[in-house]
Amino acid sequence: MRVAHFVQGYEPAIGGTEYLIQRVSEELVNTFRDEVTVYTTNAYNCEAFTNPGTKVMPAGEEVIKNVRVKRYPVFNRLSPALNVAQKVGFRFRLPRNDLIRTAYSGPLLPGLWSDLSRVDADVVAASSFPLMHMHYAGIAARRSGAALVLHGGLHPDDAWGFDRSVIYKAIAKADAYIANTTFERDFLLGKDIEREKIHVIGVGTDPEKFAGADPSIVRERLGWQDDPIIAFVGQQGGHKGIETLLKAMPLVWRQLPEAKLIIAGSRTNYSAVLDGLIEGFGPAEQKRVVMIPNFEEREKAEIIAAADVFASPSGFESFGITYLEAWAAGKPVIGCRSGAVPSVITDGQDGILVDYKDDHELGGALLELLFDRRLRDTLAANGQKKVMENYTWKIVGDRFRAVYSKVVS
Numbered sequence: 001m002r003v004a005h006f007v008q009g010y011e012p013a014i015g016g017t018e019y020l021i022q023r024v025s026e027e028l029v030n031t032f033r034d035e036v037t038v039y040t041t042n043a044y045n046c047e048a049f050t051n052p053g054t055k056v057m058p059a060g061e062e063v064i065k066n067v068r069v070k071r072y073p074v075f076n077r078l079s080p081a082l083n084v085a086q087k088v089g090f091r092f093r094l095p096r097n098d099l100i101r102t103a104y105s106g107p108l109l110p111g112l113w114s115d116l117s118r119v120d121a122d123v124v125a126a127s128s129f130p131l132m133h134m135h136y137a138g139i140a141a142r143r144s145g146a147a148l149v150l151h152g153g154l155h156p157d158d159a160w161g162f163d164r165s166v167i168y169k170a171i172a173k174a175d176a177y178i179a180n181t182t183f184e185r186d187f188l189l190g191k192d193i194e195r196e197k198i199h200v201i202g203v204g205t206d207p208e209k210f211a212g213a214d215p216s217i218v219r220e221r222l223g224w225q226d227d228p229i230i231a232f233v234g235q236q237g238g239h240k241g242i243e244t245l246l247k248a249m250p251l252v253w254r255q256l257p258e259a260k261l262i263i264a265g266s267r268t269n270y271s272a273v274l275d276g277l278i279e280g281f282g283p284a285e286q287k288r289v290v291m292i293p294n295f296e297e298r299e300k301a302e303i304i305a306a307a308d309v310f311a312s313p314s315g316f317e318s319f320g321i322t323y324l325e326a327w328a329a330g331k332p333v334i335g336c337r338s339g340a341v342p343s344v345i346t347d348g349q350d351g352i353l354v355d356y357k358d359d360h361e362l363g364g365a366l367l368e369l370l371f372d373r374r375l376r377d378t379l380a381a382n383g384q385k386k387v388m389e390n391y392t393w394k395i396v397g398d399r400f401r402a403v404y405s406k407v408v409s
Contacts, residue, residue, distance in 0.1 A: 001034045001404060004121035004146070006137040008049075008107060008128070010040040010069050012057070014266055015235065016321045017128045017153055020203050020396075022067075027397025029066045034401075037068040037121070039133070039140075041107045045235065046131070047268060049106030050079045059111070072111040079104065090160060098164035105161070106132050116140045123404045128153030128318065130161045138170055147407035151178040153318035156187050157339050158239075168193070175407040178400065180319040181343035199403050202344075203321045204396035207387055210328035213301035222290060224260050224306075228370045231262045231307035233300060233322050234314075236293075238270040241313030241336065244359050246277045246289070251363030253285065256370055264292040264303045304329045308376065309369045315356045320344055323351070324391050327383030332376045334365050350383035 005025055009018040021038065028034040041048070041056075048054040059073040082104040089097030112133070119140040126137035129152040141148035150171055156162055168191045171177050177193065179185045179200045188198055219225050230252075234240055242263060252259050263274070271293075278289055292303065304310060310326035316339035323333045323344055333351040335341040345351035352369065354361040369376050 001028075001032070001123065001408060002121045003028055003034050003036045003404060004119050004124045004137075004140065005036060005038045006124065006126035006133045006140070007038060007040050008046060008131050008133060009043055010038050010071070011064055013040075013044050015045060016203065016319070019321070021127050023204060023393045024397050024400045025067045026065050027393060028401060028404075031394075031397060032401055035068075037070065037119075039070050039112060039115075039119070039136075040072070041074050041109060041133075042071045043074050043107065045266065045268070046106075048074050048076065049108075049131075050076060050083065050104065051269075052076045052079065070115075072109040072115075074106065075108040075110055076106065078108070079106075098166050101160065101164060102130060102132055102135070102166060105130055108132065109136070112136055117143050119144050119146070121146045122408045123147045123149060125149040125151065125400075125404065127151040129167050130164055135166070135170060138173065147175045147404075148173070149176045149178060149403060149407060150174045151180075152184070153180060154184050154187065155316040155318055155339055156184075157316040176403050178403060181340040183340040183343040184318065199399070201396060201399045201403075202391055203319050203324065204391050204393040205321065205324040205328050205387060207328040207384075207392060210301045210304060210325050211330065211384075213305035213329060215302075215305040217302045218262075218299075218306035222260070222262075228256060228259045228309075229262060229307045230259065230309050230311055230366060230370075231264065231303055232311055233303060233325070234265045234312060236263070236265050236268050236271045236274060238268075238273075239315040240265075241315060241356065242274055243277060244313050244357050244362055245311055246274065247359035248363035248366060249289070250281075250285070251360065252366050252370070253288070255367055259288065259366075259370065261289045262292060262303060262307065263289070264295060264300070267293045300325070301329065304331060307331055309334065309366060311362070311366065313354060313356065313362055314341070315339070317341055317344075323383075324387050327380065327387045330380045330384055332369055332379035333383060334362065334369070346382075350379050350386055352379070 007021040025036045042059040086100045086104040089100045124141040124146045126134045310331045311334040335345045336356040337353045338356045347353040352365045
């Protein structure tokens, strides 16, 4: 089967969707001997789509682990003007403001636009909304006569990003839609998308990589051998709940002054807010928080392994791949009662859910887990079982391939 994947970034770009499409692409090539071409940008993250000063990688074509990758340069010089237009349109609900927001979100890829007629595939698949390349994929599928599969990664609580009629019109025209969770499926049913078109799959992880990581490596490097450690792993985005996590730490320190916090993930413009919060701590408390902005994929497993509790109190996620990684490492997780997360974490069974931006409830949940080893072990074991039964890359790759085969046949 010839597969064309459209995605906002690809290795070494960092992000949940980027990694998902990388691993699915590799599964298709190595397990099914499919021919996979990835159409993507030269951006390391989505900031490059709207910020002309953001660092990017070279454009061009290469083969990575038997996957053909074509990177197109991002055009962002219109971003300042589009930003003003989309703000006015969204605030006053002007007609077609969803199109202006989509143009502003990008990625604008003039080079890819000229190549859309040359896409040669049996199935065109794209991830994720609300970005512009999703609509490029629809054009490529129509021009080539290929089947079209969309994987949206919707965050319905983000009205600016996902209250766009252009998204749901595109989904209605697709041959199939892959949802990450039952929450996302039910949301689309409310948008009159046909039930038989929607396939709930989710994302995956490598259980053996995380289960086998050595927890002592990071602990010894930081000098925190026997201290209780809380970890967050993910981009330092404004919706990720890191600010709430920092505000919860003084509550934890009142009862467990030896508790430590690791915040691991690439920096964004929002990182300055987090820096300010840490600088507001006293000298002793500042030493209990470590930021790790750059790390290899191998180091991610070591960071999670070092933790006693994994906390990602995000306001909205289409899934939350780091919960799987923490479970695979045998760690209990904390998430929020928001968006799709309750479809992933079963409260009290394999994790704890708290209200978004509630630092008092988050602090209480952290203390409960840090003081109760038996509860930590129970939640972690249940989460690990969930991963092994539903969310290995082999399982996820097989499920994506089954959807592709269905629409092609």
